[in-house]
C-alpha cells in the first residue's frame with residue numbers, strides 16, 4: 040500500500056506544484072491521476088520515486104518511508120518502481136535490447152554493467168519482455184529507428200525488466216494516436232491485472248480513465264480536488280476539476 | 290506616426306556617429322599597424338619580393354645528377370707586342386675546344402667566343418679567370434652559353450679590366466643533366482620532419498582526448514548540479530585523497546620492489562604476465578557476482594574487499610612485469626631488427642613509461658578509492674547518527690580537512706617559489722584552513738546536503754578557461770624550458786592545450802543532452818556511474834568524435850609551426866631555412882605542410898561523414 044501524506048512541493052522559483060496532497064493507493068490498484076496541464080501530475084509521480092525531492096510531507100510504501108530513505112536505500116526502492124514516460128525517454132542511439140536491459144541496472148553489479156555485461160538470464164528475460172509487448176524482432180535495432188508506439192512498448196518492457204511492484208506512468212499515451220493509445224494502455228492493464236502490479240497513470244482523456252482505471256485522483260493547481268471512482272465524475276465534478284469554462288468532449 | 294518623425298533624425302545621427310567611430314578606429318589601426326603601401330612600391334622591396342616569390346615557386350624537391358665539360362682558352366690581356374692576335378685553331382679533334390677572336394684583347398674589349406664539339410643542348414657560364422693559374426676558382430662575369438644540336442655555340446663577352454703580363458683564361462663550363470631526376474637532401478629532411486609532425490599531432494590528440502573525457506563530465510553543469518553531499522562526507526573524502534595517494538604510492542612502490550626482486554628474466558616475466566590476469570579474473574569473478582538480489586553478510590563483504598585488494602596488487606605486479614619484459618625485449622630486438630629498430634626503441638620506451646606511470650596510477654587510484662569509501666562512510670554516518678554527534682564530528686573533520694588542504698597548497702607555493710619560511714608556507718595556511726573549516730562546520734546544519742558538485746564544477750571551469758586562454762605556442766615555450774627542445778615538448782604543449790579545449794567543448798555537449806533518458810535511467814535505480822554510461826555516453830558519442838577530428842585537424846596545423854619555438858616537427862626546419870634565406874628549401878617545407886594539412890582535412894571530413 041502506498042500512502043501519500045501532506046505532500047507539498049515548492050519549486051525553486053516559488054511555484055507551489057503540490058499543495059498538501061494526501062491519499063492512499065492499495066496494492067494492485069490501477070489509479071488514474073487527472074488534472075489540467077500544469078496542475079502537478081508529473082510532479083506528483085516524480086515525487087513518489089524521488090526524481091524530484093518533495094519539500095515536505097511523507098510517502099510511505101508498505102510502511103517504508105520513501106522520503107527518509109538514504110541514497111543507497113533509494114536505489115533499492117527505485118528498482119521496484121517502474122516508470123513510463125510521455126516522450127518514452129529511450130536512449131536513442133542505443134539498441135532496443137540495451138534500452139530494455141537498462142531496467143536491470145539497479146540489480147546487476149555496477150562493475151560489470153560498466154563494461155556492458157549483463158547476466159545471460161537478464162538477456163533472455165529482456166527478449167521475453169519484448170515478446171510480451173510484441174516487438175521481439177526489433178531487439179537489435181537502434182531505438183530511434185522505431186515508431187512512437189513501438190518506442191513506448193520498449194519503455195514498458197524496460198519498466199517490466201525491473202520486476203516492479205509499482206509502475207508510474209506519466210501520460211504514457213499523450214503523444215500517440217487513439218488506436219495506439221488503447222494498445223499501450225492494454226499492456227499496462229495486462230501488467231496490472233495479471234502481475235498484480237499497482238499502476239499510477241496520469242491521463243488526459245476521460246474515456247481512457249473510464250475504460251482502464253479502478254480509481255481516480257484529480258489535481259487542480261497542486262490541490263487534490265477529487266478522489267473516487269471514474270463513474271463518479273459527473274458534470275459538476277468535471278467543472279471542479281477542469282474549471283468553470285471547460286466543456287466535456289467525448 | 291509622431292514617433293517615426295522623432296526617431297529618424299536620431300537614427301541618422303546614430304548612424305553618422307557609428308560611421309565616424311568606425312573610421313576613427315580603422316585610422317588608428319592603420320597607424321599603429323604601420324600600413325604603408327609606399328613601402329611596397331619601393332624598388333628594393335619589389336626586387337626582393339620578386340626574388341623570394343621566384344624561389345618559392347621552385348621548391349627544392351627534385352634534382353638531376355650533372356656532368357660538366359670545362360674548357361679553358363688562354364688569352365693575354367692586353368696583347369703582347371709580338372702577338373699576332375690570331376689563335377691557332379686546334380681542329381681535327383673530337384675534344385671540345387674554344388676559339389676566341391681576337392686571340393688577345395685590351396681590357397674592356399668585346400671578344401667573340403665560339404665553342405665546338407661540346408655535348409648538344411647544354412648550358413653553362415663562360416667566365417674570365419684572372420691570374421695565371423688555370424685551376425683558379427675565382428671567376429669574373431657570368432654570361433651563359435647554350436649549345437645547339439651540334440654542340441656548337443657562339444657568343445660575345447666583355448673582357449674585364451684586369452690587365453696582366455702573364456697568361457689568363459676564358460673558361461666555359463657547360464653542364465648537362467644525366468639520368469632521371471631524384472629527390473634532394475632537402476626533400477628527405479622535409480619528409481622525416483613531416484612524419485615527426487604528423488605523429489606529434491597524433492600523440493597529442495590521443496592523450497588529450499583520453500584525459501579530456503573524464504574532465505568534461507566534471508565540467509558539465511547538468512551532471513554536477515545534482516551532486517550534493519553532507520559536510521561529513523565531503524570532509525572525509527577530501528581527507529581521503531592525500532592519505533590514499535600516500536598509501537597507494539607506498540604500496541605500489543613496494544609491489545614494484547617485489548617485482549624487481551623477482552627479476553627481469555624474460556621467462557619469469559612472461560609467466561607472471563600470463564598468470565596474473567588469470568588470477569585477477571578468478572578473483573574478480575568471485576568478488577563481484579554479476580547480480581545479487583539480497584545483500585551479502587558482513588564477513589562475506591570483508592572477504593570480497595580483501596580479494597579485490599589482492600587482485601589490484603596482482604594487477605600492478607603484472608604491470609611492472611610487463612614493463613620489465615617490454616624494456617628487455619625492446620633492448621634485445623633493437624639491433625637485429627635493423628631499419629625496423631624503432632620498434633625496439635618504442636617497446637623499450639613504452640616499458641619505461643609504464644614503469645614510471647604505474648606508481649602514479651596506483652597512488653591516484655588509491656586516493657580516489659579511499660576518498661570515495663570515506664565519503665560513503667560519511668554519507669552513511671550523517672544519515673544514521675544523531676544530529677548532535679554529527680555536529681561534533683563535522684567540527685573535528687572539517688578543521689582537519691581544511692588544515693590539510695591549505696597546508697598542501699602552502700607547500701605547493703613553497704615548492705614553486707622556494708620561500709623557505711615554514712611560518713608563511715605551512716603553519717599560517719594550516720591555521721587559516723583549520724579556522725575556515727571550523728567556521729564552515731559551525732554554520733552549516735549537520736545533516737544539510739551541500740552543493741559540492743557545483744563547487745567542483747566551478748573550480749574545474751575556471752581552471753579550464755584560464756588554461757585555455759594560454760596559446761599552445763606559449764605552452765610550448767614553457768615545455769621547451771621544462772623538458773628541452775624537441776618534439777616531446779611539442780607533444781606536451783599540444784596535449785595540454787588539447788585537454789583543456791576539448792574538455793570545454795565536450796562539456797558543452799554533455800550539457801546539451803536530452804534529460805529524458807537520464808531521468809529514465811536514474812528511475813531504474815542505476816547509480817551515478819551507470820547513468821553516465823547508459824544515458825550520457827550514447828548521446829555524446831557523435832559530437833565527441835566530430836570534435837576530436839576537429840581537434841586533430843587543429844593539432845596538425847599547430848604541430849607544423851610549434852617547431853618555431855623549439856617544439857619539434859617541421860616548423861624548426863622551415864624557420865631555419867627562412868633565416869638562412871634559403872627560400873627554395875623553405876618552399877619545399879611549405880608545400881609539404883600544405884599537402885599534409887589538406888590531406889588531414891580531407892580525411893577527417895570524410896571520416897566525420899562516415900561516423901555520424
Ligand SMILES: Nc1ncnc2c1ncn2[C@@H]1O[C@H](COP(=O)(O)OP(=O)(O)OP(=O)(O)O)[C@@H](O)[C@H]1O
Nearest residue numbers: 050051052054056075076077078079080081082083
Ligand atoms: N523544474 C521545475 N521548476 C520550476 N517549476 C516547475 C518545474 N517543473 C514544473 N514546474 C511547475 O510546476 C507546476 C506543475 O507542473 P507539472 O509538470 O507537475 O504539471 P502537469 O500536471 O504534469 O502538466 P502537464 O499535463 O502539462 O504535463 C507547473 O506550474 C510548472 O510550471
Ligand SMILES: [Mg+2]
Nearest residue numbers: 080081082209
Ligand atoms: Mg506532466
